[in-house]
Amino acid sequence: MTRPENATAIVTGASRGIGAAIAVALAQDGWKVGVNYRADADGAARTVAAIEEAGGQALAVQGDVADANGMADALFERVEAELGPVLALVNNAGVRADGLAISLEDDDWTRVIDTNLTSAFRLTRRALRPMVKARFGRVINVASVVGPRANAGQANYAAAKAGLIGMTKTVATEVARRGVTVNAVAPGFIDTDMTSDVPDAVIEAVPARRAGKPEEVAAAVRFLASDEAGYVTGTTVFVDGGMSA
Amino acid sequence: MPSTITPEAVETTVRDTLAQFGPEASDITYDATFEQLDVDSLDLAELSQVIEDEYGVKLKGDDVGKIKTVGDAVDLVVSKA
Numbered sequence: 290m291t292r293p294e295n296a297t298a299i300v301t302g303a304s305r306g307i308g309a310a311i312a313v314a315l316a317q318d319g320w321k322v323g324v325n326y327r328a329d330a331d332g333a334a335r336t337v338a339a340i341e342e343a344g345g346q347a348l349a350v351q352g353d354v355a356d357a358n359g360m361a362d363a364l365f366e367r368v369e370a371e372l373g374p375v376l377a378l379v380n381n382a383g384v385r386a387d388g389l390a391i392s393l394e395d396d397d398w399t400r401v402i403d404t405n406l407t408s409a410f411r412l413t414r415r416a417l418r419p420m421v422k423a424r425f426g427r428v429i430n431v432a433s434v435v436g437p438r439a440n441a442g443q444a445n446y447a448a449a450k451a452g453l454i455g456m457t458k459t460v461a462t463e464v465a466r467r468g469v470t471v472n473a474v475a476p477g478f479i480d481t482d483m484t485s486d487v488p489d490a491v492i493e494a495v496p497a498r499r500a501g502k503p504e505e506v507a508a509a510v511r512f513l514a515s516d517e518a519g520y521v522t523g524t525t526v527f528v529d530g531g532m533s534a
Numbered sequence: 535m536p537s538t539i540t541p542e543a544v545e546t547t548v549r550d551t552l553a554q555f556g557p558e559a560s561d562i563t564y565d566a567t568f569e570q571l572d573v574d575s576l577d578l579a580e581l582s583q584v585i586e587d588e589y590g591v592k593l594k595g596d597d598v599g600k601i602k603t604v605g606d607a608v609d610l611v612v613s614k615a
Binding site: 418464 | 574576580583
């Protein structure tokens with residue numbers, strides 16, 4: 290099954306870091322891209338500009354994915370109206386609120402689960418309907434090496450990301466016979482604003498002995514979104530320099 | 535504006551929708567079971583969405599899980615009107 294003409298992708302949290310790199314990579318493959326962001330309008334504008342300069346089409350759409358009140362519908366309707374049918378969804382938006390479990394507040398637990406896991410479910414549910422109808426779709430969840438692996442201080446983040454991988458597997462089996470694939474990408478230590486406070490010593494735990502680049506994660510997403518990946522579903526691609534090996 | 539719900543209209547919508555999923559239109563009789571028609575749970579989820587769009591009737595997963603025949607589907611929608 291090949292990607293229908295006019296196919297559009299939505300990437301959440303695409304104003305910077307991994308999300309921005311994913312948006313650019315998908316545009317290089319001919320996808321029109323809805324660039325979702327919560328607060329960083331300048332960053333989202335830069336992502337859109339990078340795509341347009343390369344001859345692609347993109348639209349920045351503000352919206353907090355953690356907002357349960359019709360956010361998914363509003364985001365999809367705007368992108369569908371201005372770009373085209375949304376046949377790829379990349380659930381990338383994520384937050385951290387670290388602390389040892391013994392002292393982690395309910396608010397920090399809930400915020401991380403809501404943004405990193407529940408929002409991905411809501412957006413996926415909204416995305417699947419037109420994908421199933423079109424007999425083509427790509428859902429890609431940006432998980433993490435944290436979840437499959439322990440990381441002290443991130444019980445909330447690990448739970449959300451492990452949850453994403455579990456959700457990925459089950460939803461994949463539900464829609465596989467409609468040409469819709471659902472996969473996860475699990476980045477390791479990637480050099481972004483979100484990891485700028487991570488001590489350099491962490492690099493020593495990475496077999497590759499370096500941080501990954503956002504573009505290296507984006508390349509895996511680009512593959513999973515491609516026609517060539519039509520038989521890959523329910524799986525998790527680790528982009529982690531060997532951390533999970 | 536949702537269409538008016540009559541058993542005849544709903545039956546037509548159900549038959550037309552199911553026909554898109556593969557079974558021969560002539561096999562989709564009122565008493566035909568989804569098993570006979572090779573209509574699966576995802577097909578029924580799609581049918582529910584068509585019904586909701588057309589008639590404004592929201593079918594719950596629980597309700598849809600219980601129906602076994604084309605007639606059951608029609609009766610369920612009509613009963614929710």
